[in-house]
Amino acid sequence: MRRSVIPGFRLSLGITLLYLGVIVLLPLCALILKASDVGLTQLWGILSSPRTLSAIRVTVTMAAAATAFNAVYGLLLAWVLARYQFPGKRILDALVDVPFALPTAVAGLALTALLSKNGWFGGPLESMGIKVAYTPLGIAIAMAFTSIPFVVRTVQPVIEDLGTDVEEAGRSLGASDLQILWRVIFPAIFPAFLAGCSLSFARSLGEFGAVIFIAGNQPMKTEIVALLTYIRLEEYNYEAAAAIAVVMLAMAFTMLIITNAVQAWNLRYLTKGNA
Numbered sequence: 612m613r614r615s616v617i618p619g620f621r622l623s624l625g626i627t628l629l630y631l632g633v634i635v636l637l638p639l640c641a642l643i644l645k646a647s648d649v650g651l652t653q654l655w656g657i658l659s660s661p662r663t664l665s666a667i668r669v670t671v672t673m674a675a676a677a678t679a680f681n682a683v684y685g686l687l688l689a690w691v692l693a694r695y696q697f698p699g700k701r702i703l704d705a706l707v708d709v710p711f712a713l714p715t716a717v718a719g720l721a722l723t724a725l726l727s728k729n730g731w732f733g734g735p736l737e738s739m740g741i742k743v744a745y746t747p748l749g750i751a752i753a754m755a756f757t758s759i760p761f762v763v764r765t766v767q768p769v770i771e772d773l774g775t776d777v778e779e780a781g782r783s784l785g786a787s788d789l790q791i792l793w794r795v796i797f798p799a800i801f802p803a804f805l806a807g808c809s810l811s812f813a814r815s816l817g818e819f820g821a822v823i824f825i826a827g828n829q830p831m832k833t834e835i836v837a838l839l840t841y842i843r844l845e846e847y848n849y850e851a852a853a854a855i856a857v858v859m860l861a862m863a864f865t866m867l868i869i870t871n872a873v874q875a876w877n878l879r880y881l882t883k884g885n886a
Contacts, residue, residue: 613881617831618874627732639860642853642856642857642860643857643860645849645850645853646850646853646857648850648856649850649851649853653807653850654854656872657850657851657854657855658750658854658855658858662830662831662834662839663830663839663855664833664885665830665831665832665834666834666836666839666855667836667858668739669750669832669833669835670816670836670837670859671833671862672747673747673751673754673815673835674754674815674816675811675812676751676754676755677752677754677755677758677811677812677815678758678808678811678812678815680751680755681758681759681761681762681808682756682762682804682808683764684759684812685759685762685763685807685811686766686804687759687840688707688759688763689762689763689766689767690770692704692763693770693771694775695768696768697734707759707760707763707764708760708764710756710757710758710759710760711760714820715757715818715819715820715821716821716824718753718756718757718820718821718822719753719803719820719821719822719823719825722749722753722756722821722824722825723744723749723824723825726743726744726749726752726825727744728742728744730744733879743825744825744827745825745826745827745829745833746827746833747832747833749825749826749827749833750822750825750826750833750835752825753818753821753825753826754814754815754818754821755815755821756821757815757818757821758810758811758812758813758814758815758818759811761807761810762804762807762808762810762813762853763807764807765803765804765806765807765810766800766804766807768803769799769800769802769803771797773796773800777795777796777799778791778792779797780823781794781795787811792826794885802874803863805870805873805874806870806874809866809870811865811869812866813863813866813867816836816859816862816863817837817842817859817863818835818837819837819838820833822835822838823838823839824834825859826838836855836858836859837859839855839885840852840855842858843855
């Protein structure tokens, strides 16, 4: 048997399970247990309150809007970076990772300065009747800014590995550019594209630092779930904070399950098509 440079299976599995249990599962279990102390009646009262429902609605709708934007723009940006050579490409490629390296609070302050009514972009937009800062639109922009690298960095390597030979083969068979895109390229990159969009949506749901500065944090209008959870913690209402956090945790898990199911279906579809 060939020797592996990685430690044995049992040791590797033990370290992995230990890390998963202590760093991931233990805090999640503590959160769920804390929320379960509330009781079903009080839990329903917390989650069905108008302020909580409004925060969930704002968070989910703006996260969906940010993800929809990232799905289109991120795919185009990944395509440009993977398929074209142009001056400044390396700089543009490096700028994609800025939201990862930049503290989210700094990103929020920068976006607020640019998009407020006295900012470089906010002033002209407000003169046209488009208010960005302290509105749900500002929340969506902040979420899109911090989560777009997930789409680009997930799809870009797949496009690079795909190569141009599949496009040339499609053209030699008489397929149009639209047919090549829809029947050849997109099915090949779809699992990575779906994973990137899912990560973008999950990051947008949990975004805090970049959003609170530009949102204005107006209850029933621009208050997000992460901020409402923080407010409940400051009020020493740990049960309510845990209950609200569990809802977002359930949404994240549901998103992951749906994503994995769609990816598994797509993999079976491609396998049957190649058979």
